[in-house]
Amino acid sequence: xxxxxxxxxxxxxxxxxxxxxxxxxxxxxxxxxxxxxxxxxxxxxxxxxxxxxxxxxxxxxxxxxxxxxxxxxxxxxxxxxxxxxxxxxxxxxxxxxxxxxxxxxxxxxxxxxxxxxxxxxxxxxxxxxxxxxxxxxxxxxxxxxxxxxxxxxxxxxxxxxxxxxxxxxxxxxxxxxxxxxxxxxxxxxxxxxxxxxxxxxxxxxxxxxxxxxxxxxxxxxxxxxxxxxxxxxxxxxxxxxxxxxxxxxxxxxxxxxxxxxxxxxxxxxxxxxxxxxxxxxxxxxxxxxxxxxxxxxxxxxxxxxxxxxxxxxxxxxxxxxxxxxxxxxxxxxxxxxxxxxxxxxxxxxxxxxxxxxxxx
Amino acid sequence: xxxxxxxxxxxxxxxxxxxxxxxxxxxxxxxxxxxxxxxxxxxxxxxxxxxxxxxxxxxxxxxxxxxxxxxxxxxxxxxxxxxxxxxxxxxxxxxxxxxxxxxxxxxxxxxxxxxxxxxxxxxxxxxxxxxxxxxxxxxxxxxxxxxxxxxxxxxxxxxxxxxxxxxxxxxxxxxxxxxxxxxxxxxxxxxxxxxxxxxxxxxxxxxxxxxxxxxxxxxxxxxxxxxxxxxxxxxxxxxxxxxxxxxxxxxxxxxxxxxxxxxxxxxx
Numbered sequence: 001x002x003x004x005x006x007x008x009x010x011x012x013x014x015x016x017x018x019x020x021x022x023x024x025x026x027x028x029x030x031x032x033x034x035x036x037x038x039x040x041x042x043x044x045x046x047x048x049x050x051x052x053x054x055x056x057x058x059x060x061x062x063x064x065x066x067x068x069x070x071x072x073x074x075x076x077x078x079x080x081x082x083x084x085x086x087x088x089x090x091x092x093x094x095x096x097x098x099x100x101x102x103x104x105x106x107x108x109x110x111x112x113x114x115x116x117x118x119x120x121x122x123x124x125x126x127x128x129x130x131x132x133x134x135x136x137x138x139x140x141x142x143x144x145x146x147x148x149x150x151x152x153x154x155x156x157x158x159x160x161x162x163x164x165x166x167x168x169x170x171x172x173x174x175x176x177x178x179x180x181x182x183x184x185x186x187x188x189x190x191x192x193x194x195x196x197x198x199x200x201x202x203x204x205x206x207x208x209x210x211x212x213x214x215x216x217x218x219x220x221x222x223x224x225x226x227x228x229x230x231x232x233x234x235x236x237x238x239x240x241x242x243x244x245x246x247x248x249x250x251x252x253x254x255x256x257x258x259x260x261x262x263x264x265x266x267x268x269x270x271x272x273x274x275x276x277x278x279x280x281x282x283x284x285x286x287x288x289x290x291x292x293x294x295x296x297x298x299x300x301x302x303x304x305x306x307x308x309x310x311x312x313x314x315x316x317x318x319x320x321x322x323x324x325x326x327x328x329x330x331x332x333x334x335x336x337x338x339x340x341x342x343x344x345x346x347x348x349x350x351x352x353x354x355x356x357x358x359x360x
Numbered sequence: 361x362x363x364x365x366x367x368x369x370x371x372x373x374x375x376x377x378x379x380x381x382x383x384x385x386x387x388x389x390x391x392x393x394x395x396x397x398x399x400x401x402x403x404x405x406x407x408x409x410x411x412x413x414x415x416x417x418x419x420x421x422x423x424x425x426x427x428x429x430x431x432x433x434x435x436x437x438x439x440x441x442x443x444x445x446x447x448x449x450x451x452x453x454x455x456x457x458x459x460x461x462x463x464x465x466x467x468x469x470x471x472x473x474x475x476x477x478x479x480x481x482x483x484x485x486x487x488x489x490x491x492x493x494x495x496x497x498x499x500x501x502x503x504x505x506x507x508x509x510x511x512x513x514x515x516x517x518x519x520x521x522x523x524x525x526x527x528x529x530x531x532x533x534x535x536x537x538x539x540x541x542x543x544x545x546x547x548x549x550x551x552x553x554x555x556x557x558x559x560x561x562x563x564x565x566x567x568x569x570x571x572x573x574x575x576x577x578x579x580x581x582x583x584x585x586x587x588x589x590x591x592x593x594x595x596x597x598x599x600x601x602x603x604x605x606x607x608x609x610x611x612x613x614x615x616x617x618x619x620x621x622x623x624x625x626x627x628x
Contacts, residue, residue: 024451024455052454052455054450054451056480057476060444060447060476061447061476061480064440064444064448064477065448065450067438067441067444067448068438068440068447068449068450068452069451069452069454069455072418072438072452072455091444193456204418205456206415206416206417206435206456206459207434207436208415209415213430213434213436214436215438216437216439217430217438219427
């Protein structure tokens, strides 16, 4: 068993980055995720593992630092919250276009605009459907606990390098701030420069005499060339869709009704499921862990045998579109959402199920 | 002369007195005839060749006319988003501290959209070399007003001349940068004559030596022409540059060994 600690979600992200053998973290303070960089600076990973931690002048700079470092094959991470992630979108698009691996943590807060510093899930579309310009996908992980905040950093790096694609951890202000028991994985050694060079032959690490020079770019002025780039990306996304889906089913075997929720909403729905079952309502919970790739076939197989589905999100109805695309039209699918930093209670989620699905 | 070239016995390696560096990729440049970019590229690659650091250098190209610099420079390179080259270079140098890292940027890239990245990378004293080509115009997008466009100068977005009352003043970012403690060496050069090109090459060499010694930023502005954007012939453009750009952007060292140079040497 790994080391057990009581930690905030944000701290778990930071500790996991060190332990995952991350080479560099570049970030800019923003509530509710500032503990990530605070923890890193206090922990001195530059002494523990040699990891670089740098406070940039803006989120625009941090994402471009990430782009530069990722282009040289290094294992790098940034974290921010909604407005900061909006600022990063151009850089994220460049990284997706140049096929660079990195982990980007979004501890979502309520929007739009400056919004609020309280938790929200209103950045689902931005994370899952692109966010920046052009046709691209991020691999999106949705942690629902401090344990997953830790584990998804390691998983995120593995997936990022497996597919040479940026990975976003789509968390929220509550999962980032809450304290829970977490079992930490053991320290993974940072790769030596020689290992980076041999494991990342695509990276710009300095041109030896016996190979062509390497260019990291997302530019191809020839439309036919740029179309080939896009086709290659789409083929990669298809492969990810086929191979990397993660989800959790809770009490779905005998369910007549279904909650579908991710992240914090899934934690609330888990409690709501127990409360509803105590009242004799046979409800289950389906929790997508990867938002891209979206577990469409898996939701369909559960969703098509229930009488109705309530999608619970801390937004105005975003993931529900993907649920509707996954499940047949004959199943009633409704949305329950709270916004602007309000976290719904399990009781109100049970009431919503009764009113919108069972009674409706 | 033609007779000489026709004689195969003359074409022997031992008779070669000058040739293009192998660090330039053997392909036609995408720059307009008369443009300074090609010369700066060559000076830069000659320095890398002389220092024997081709394999130990990572370059960052900008968005602008030199966006395709990586197609011509035979080293590993990354193409940055517009203005962000110093952010890329910062991270690359931090994670590969023994590699030489440079950015190559134009005036719109470095002094408009990328001002924050430029100033903060310089102020942190990153051990990088910044090569800044200032031709007072956005060349690639077709000759729009740049942060360094001279007062009264006509461009496609200042067709009646830059009116500083409404369009702001040209930004002397190089002088600004020179005041930052993280910056070791700042100079302003040109490449419009062989003498000036050699001075630029020396400056680039000095900046890379500074990087080797981990002394902070080496910053080289090259005042250059844009005959296409300025709507002139290459010869006219060079003359115009001497008469109008150099008085406003005087050539010479601005900061040496971390100290501001009191009297600027002006050479045209």
